[in-house]
Amino acid sequence: MTEDSILAALRKRLPASSRQLVLGMGDDAAIYRPRAGQDLVFTTDMMHEGRHFLRGYPAEAVGWKALARGLSDIAAMGAKPEFVLLSLALGPWVRPRWVDAFYTGFLELAAQSKVPLAGGDLARAAHTSMDVMVAGSVPAGDAFRRSGARAGDTIYVSGQLGGGLLGLRSPRHRAARRRHLRPEPRIALGLALRKRRIPSAMMDLSDGLSTDLHRLLVASGVAAELDGPLPVFPGATEDDALHGGDDYELLFTVRPGVRVPATLAGQSLTPIGRVTAGHPGDCLRQGAPLPPLGWDHFRT
Amino acid sequence: MTEDSILAALRKRLPASSRQLVLGMGDDAAIYRPRAGQDLVFTTDMMHEGRHFLRGYPAEAVGWKALARGLSDIAAMGAKPEFVLLSLALGPWVRPRWVDAFYTGFLELAAQSKVPLAGGDLARAAHTSMDVMVAGSVPAGDAFRRSGARAGDTIYVSGQLGGGLLGLRSPRHRAARRRHLRPEPRIALGLALRKRRIPSAMMDLSDGLSTDLHRLLVASGVAAELDGPLPVFPGATEDDALHGGDDYELLFTVRPGVRVPATLAGQSLTPIGRVTAGHPGDCLRQGAPLPPLGWDHFRT
Numbered sequence: 032m033t034e035d036s037i038l039a040a041l042r043k044r045l046p047a048s049s050r051q052l053v054l055g056m057g058d059d060a061a062i063y064r065p066r067a068g069q070d071l072v073f074t075t076d077m078m079h080e081g082r083h084f085l086r087g088y089p090a091e092a093v094g095w096k097a098l099a100r101g102l103s104d105i106a107a108m109g110a111k112p113e114f115v116l117l118s119l120a121l122g123p124w125v126r127p128r129w130v131d132a133f134y135t136g137f138l139e140l141a142a143q144s145k146v147p148l149a150g151g152d153l154a155r156a157a158h159t160s161m162d163v164m165v166a167g168s169v170p171a172g173d174a175f176r177r178s179g180a181r182a183g184d185t186i187y188v189s190g191q192l193g194g195g196l197l198g199l200r201s202p203r204h205r206a207a208r209r210r211h212l213r214p215e216p217r218i219a220l221g222l223a224l225r226k227r228r229i230p231s232a233m234m235d236l237s238d239g240l241s242t243d244l245h246r247l248l249v250a251s252g253v254a255a256e257l258d259g260p261l262p263v264f265p266g267a268t269e270d271d272a273l274h275g276g277d278d279y280e281l282l283f284t285v286r287p288g289v290r291v292p293a294t295l296a297g298q299s300l301t302p303i304g305r306v307t308a309g310h311p312g313d314c315l316r317q318g319a320p321l322p323p324l325g326w327d328h329f330r331t
Numbered sequence: 332m333t334e335d336s337i338l339a340a341l342r343k344r345l346p347a348s349s350r351q352l353v354l355g356m357g358d359d360a361a362i363y364r365p366r367a368g369q370d371l372v373f374t375t376d377m378m379h380e381g382r383h384f385l386r387g388y389p390a391e392a393v394g395w396k397a398l399a400r401g402l403s404d405i406a407a408m409g410a411k412p413e414f415v416l417l418s419l420a421l422g423p424w425v426r427p428r429w430v431d432a433f434y435t436g437f438l439e440l441a442a443q444s445k446v447p448l449a450g451g452d453l454a455r456a457a458h459t460s461m462d463v464m465v466a467g468s469v470p471a472g473d474a475f476r477r478s479g480a481r482a483g484d485t486i487y488v489s490g491q492l493g494g495g496l497l498g499l500r501s502p503r504h505r506a507a508r509r510r511h512l513r514p515e516p517r518i519a520l521g522l523a524l525r526k527r528r529i530p531s532a533m534m535d536l537s538d539g540l541s542t543d544l545h546r547l548l549v550a551s552g553v554a555a556e557l558d559g560p561l562p563v564f565p566g567a568t569e570d571d572a573l574h575g576g577d578d579y580e581l582l583f584t585v586r587p588g589v590r591v592p593a594t595l596a597g598q599s600l601t602p603i604g605r606v607t608a609g610h611p612g613d614c615l616r617q618g619a620p621l622p623p624l625g626w627d628h629f630r631t
Binding site: 033034035053054057058059060061062063064065067069070071072073074075076077079080081082083104105107108110114116118120149150151152154155156157158160162164166167171174176177178234235246250327 | 333334335353354357358359360361362363364365367369370371372373374375376377379380381382383404405407408410414416418420449450451452454455456457458460462464466467471474476477478534535546550627
């Protein structure tokens with residue numbers, strides 16, 4: 032394996048340039064031509080061996096998930112993914128077959144999401160890790176933020192929660208394992224919510240509801256009360272749904288009077304509580320304080 | 332250290348949003364509003380502990396260089412840097428003081444280059460590493476590429492070569508050490524070359540002249556002959572200048588008849604050879620084949 036040979040093999044698997052992506056992989060930088068009247072949104076997400084995935088995981092799943100995490104952030108902005116950059120560091124145990132399978136999983140989700148791989152970086156390192164940058168587009172001014180919630184809004188989540196943690200804990204639970212290894216970013220749902228102008232604030236659930244909701248509340252300067260039953264992933268516990276990460280569902284708030292369908296873009300939408308005027312970030316669950324106990328890289 | 336506390340401290344050191352950077356750090360994604368008539372260019376560059384820097388390096392220098400590498404790619408496109416995303420993974424040995432000093436070096440170069448830090452990612456990992464994404468802008472269609480060289484063009488380099496490798500080898504050589512630890516990306520030079528429409532192809536020198544020139548020649552489908560003396564960094568050898576990495580000077584080609592000043596934006600510009608019609612990628616140095624012996628992550 033040489034750097035140039037790995038990249039030459041990869042380039043053969045990529046589509047040619049497009050109207051927006053003027054120049055893809057192979058130069059000092061990719062060139063993208065924006066459409067008039069659009070804002071661009073940008074996010075990066077890392078995965079590290081031993082933290083976000085294990086050496087024994089299927090390489091296709093690692094590639095898929097590396098991209099899914101960034102696409103989920105783009106979905107949370109209500110944006111359409113435009114292109115992606117991949118920085119990949121290969122540990123000493125990595126063989127060409129692993130690299131090939133990693134790209135297969137990555138490019139499978141890229142093709143499904145119609146997002147071209149436009150460039151990135153490649154290196155040898157002591158551990159395997161990757162960082163994925165996803166760019167998306169949205170009509171100017173229409174991107175959703177975490178900071179738009181107001182007291183009186185209703186809080187919603189899409190889909191079912193807790194499956195990501197269940198799949199980590201129970202490798203034999205097939206549906207949950209799939210949720211853990213190959214999460215489906217809610218791009219179509221994010222776009223549908225934007226077109227109907229439903230959310231007042233939105234973010235994706237990657238670190239667990241209790242932690243992510245806390246962040247949304249702090250950003251908006253509001254508090255919350257959760258009362259309704261949570262949509263729990265079959266087989267998971269309510270604690271999994273409250274604090275488990277890796278679900279990649281959407282969390283959003285809705286102004287009073289705005290109609291929210293029970294299902295949109297194939298995903299159920301469940302009201303789980305309401306925004307209140309309390310101390311920013313505070314959350315009550317059935318009357319008791321709900322601490323943010325989701326994933327924090329620096330706590331453990 | 333918690334993830335949210337590190338990021339809260341960092342956000343206090345950052346400028347607020349601007350006309351182009353509508354939303355910076357703190358949401359699922361940053362929001363950037365492009366100017367009409369401009370292309371955007373994007374690059375990512377990783378650095379890994381033990382590969383690109385050592386634990387004992389000054390943390391300010393690590394932060395500076397992590398950004399300098401990406402800015403150098405933007406300079407090579409003839410683009411103006413617009414914003415940057417930083418993904419940072421902290422190894423178990425990293426203390427808050429190191430993080431603070433890393434950000435100091437990073438933000439020092441960011442301020443000097445007028446490029447806001449717009450977001451990124453943060454994690455604990457087994458090793459310290461970082462990935463920096465830099466976005467730049469250029470009038471539509473005006474970005475330089477590696478693929479524009481033609482037989483008959485003259486080959487130029489900016490500044491002096493070999494100092495990066497000399498600084499790695501000789502920690503006591505102060506000027507070379509500075510080149511190794513705190514390289515100065517040639518942004519002003521890249522912009523000046525674009526405004527004068529001098530280059531037919533351009534790239535930055537990060538992996539060594541012999542390897543990077545080989546890449547430019549392959550991209551352009553041409554060969555080259557180097558004959559003139561190289562501008563060697565004081566104290567470095569000619570081999571350092573031919574094969575040493577980490578110089579972050581600009582390599583470019585110029586059509587016959589185009590006038591090139593001896594100095595531009597404070598950097599000397601030296602003709603080192605000419606583009607020929609031979610086998611793509613082949614390079615002769617004073618009549619003998621010059622193999623690409625610069626840095627390749629996968630060779631050693």
